[in-house]
Amino acid sequence: MVTWSNFDTLTSYEELPKIERVKLAEVMAGENGADRVKKYSIPMAAGLTYNYAAKQVDDQVLEGLEKLAKEAQLADKFKALYNGEVINTGEKRLVLHHLTRGQLGDAVVADGVDKRAFYVEQQEKIAEFANKVHAGEITNAAGEKFTTVVQIGIGGSDLGPRAMYLALENWAKKNGLFKMEAKFISNVDPDDAAAVLNSIDVAHSIFILVSKSGTTLETLTNESFVKDALKNAGLDASRHMIAVTSETSPLAKSEDYLAAFFMDDYIGGRFSSTSSVGGAVLSLAFGPEVFAQFLEGAAEEDKLAANENVLENPAMVDALIGVYERNVLGYPATAVLPYSQALSRFPAHLQQADMESNGKSVNRFGEPVNYPTGPVLFGEPGTNGQHSFYQLLHQGTDIVPLQFVGFKNSQIGTDVVIQGSTSQQKLCANAAAQVVAFACGKEDENLNKKFDGGRPSSIIIGETLDPKALGALLSHFENKIMFQGFVWNVNSFDQEGVQLGKVLAKKVLAHETDGALKAYSDLLNI
CATH class of the missing domain: 3.40.50.10490 (Glucose-6-phosphate isomerase like protein; domain 1)
Known part of the structure; x- marks a missing residue:
């Protein structure tokens, strides 16, 4: 039987902070780093791979996260969702977007319709x-x-x-x-x-x-x-x-x-x-x-998300590490950094998907929660972002976990060799370099040029961004968001936060305002 409990009531929640913190710059240095890259990797659908070697985890942390997944009944809750239980408690609705690309479980009949x-x-x-x-x-x-x-x-x-x-x-x-x-x-x-x-x-x-x-x-x-x-x-x-x-x-x-x-x-x-x-x-x-x-790629990735073996479930591992970063390590934001110009608006889509879903301060039953929930999410494609906000990511006072996405081959299939390498090779070189630079940093007597490192990231790698790969990528992040909502015991499928502004805007247009609302309306000549 599925039980919906607040994160801070779980035994595994109390145990996670007691696990020794991973010193990322140390474990990613030298051959140890090479071994981690091989070890901490999970196959995804459509030829993609989720690699989390540069995340601040080790076997002990992962063991704690496995306990969390089981105690929070993540697999069971996903099964309840795709079998048609009412998961959207705020609006008393089923949550069926997975059904648009495949049948994961039982036939779902709602309103008399399959x-x-x-x-x-x-x-x-x-x-x-x-x-x-x-x-x-x-x-x-x-x-x-x-x-x-x-x-x-x-x-x-x-x-x-x-x-x-x-x-x-x-x-x-x-x-x-x-x-x-x-x-x-x-x-x-x-x-x-x-x-x-x-x-x-x-x-x-x-x-x-x-x-x-x-x-x-x-x-x-x-x-x-x-x-x-x-x-x-x-x-x-x-x-x-x-x-x-x-x-x-x-x-x-x-x-x-x-x-x-x-x-x-x-x-x-x-x-x-x-x-x-x-x-x-x-x-x-x-x-x-x-x-x-596109639907086929999403359906294949959904099947992986239904895997009860946590360490073979890329979306679940990604979600659990994100919870660990948010609630144990105290990181308030995350950045999605696709090294693919074709994914230029993908971070903007994920910004809505994540922040509208898990930006909640009450649980599924409308009661306040006493722990942080969804992070602030932002991003831009590389290498453009490197010349924009990476300064803060590398040397700012806040640590921002990162999620890179990269492809071995370009979509156009043609390229030019300049200074001994192609444009695509230069793009991929930058992605690899950034992962290691963020994790390992650089020592320098000049503090202005010193990089502390210890800044965690994961990377999803594929051959080429094609429809199946895009579907799998979309599914991965949708399921990650869902699993995190389950852990935090929030309803990831309503969005009351967008309603208040709409109501007040209608009052402004109807000229039914007073106080500050009237004053701002007058300033904007409405």
Whole structure:
């Protein structure tokens, strides 16, 4: 039987601080470091590897974390989640994003519907629609093919799909699988929509409106902006727009859209890239087969996350080390550093996925917790970040654990040799160097040039960033977030923290303000 208990009530929580701290700079030096690199490594799906040799752990720490995993019943809780128990206690909902890419356990029936069958049905409908668009069977009023797809959404309806599109754009072009350019409109700032509309030919563009409820203020505002642009161009907006929404939303059966594809309340926005939210734009951009490969990689990684052997479960190990860093070592933040320009927006997606999920100060039952929960997360691709914020990471007063991601080969497959090495080799050399530099540091009598080291990192390494690898990478971090939420006994699947500002904004627009809210409204000339 699964028991939901606060982290600080667990026996393993009390034991972890008693374990001797690992002196990272020492254990990573010389041949000891080489041995650790070989030892502390776990295979992932799609040819990826999770290596945590440069984390501040050893066998003793890992033994303590294994005890924590078992006492916190992480494997059992994941099993309860994918078998359809109500895990989102705040909204009394199931959590089913894993079902969008595969069946991990029992058939899940909710609202009288087999949910796996429902998600597959939506994927098949999207695939059929995308194929007709690509074949010129669905066209604009002039009978001309659509060449651009524009997603209108915010939060999880934008960050994940945008990051996934950018991750695969060059790969698809190299492999002859690029079908349509994709653009994204998210911010209610009119400059965002205007910039996108000014960069495309609206007559040959199809727009995807993404809103589960059909009432998202920013999204509906941007939809009106787009509809005005279509009208001003003499175009019928209903011939250019599709909706991704719930079956009960006002958008579901509206004649304003060419088609509607459905999601449901059991998939949170930040976990929706493998649902219709990501499926429509990615299938139109690259073809349904590419989206299917993306789902396959995620499904394979989900299976690894269900492994009850902790040290063979990369997402669980990653999560447990993160808890150790946050709650025992006292590190308040973490940085995700992909050495791949294609993953330029991946840290922004993970920022939402992690901080919106585990940025909680009450437990699953609405009671205050007395320990730190989710860390602050940020990141940029290397090597750009090295010339930006790495100074603080190397020599700042706070230690920030790091998560690198690197690939042996570029997506384009071609390169040039400059000064004896290729661009990709230079990129990978920098990734390897940074891992060791952060861990080992450098002695120098000039304190300004001294690096203390002892700054922990992990690295995920793959051959090439392709759809399967991207799916596995996404799944790894989604499951890591889930496991950490289980340890901290928080509900990782609601987001009440985003609601208050929305409520007050509506009051401002209705001119129902007083005090400081009225004063700030006046300053902004509302």
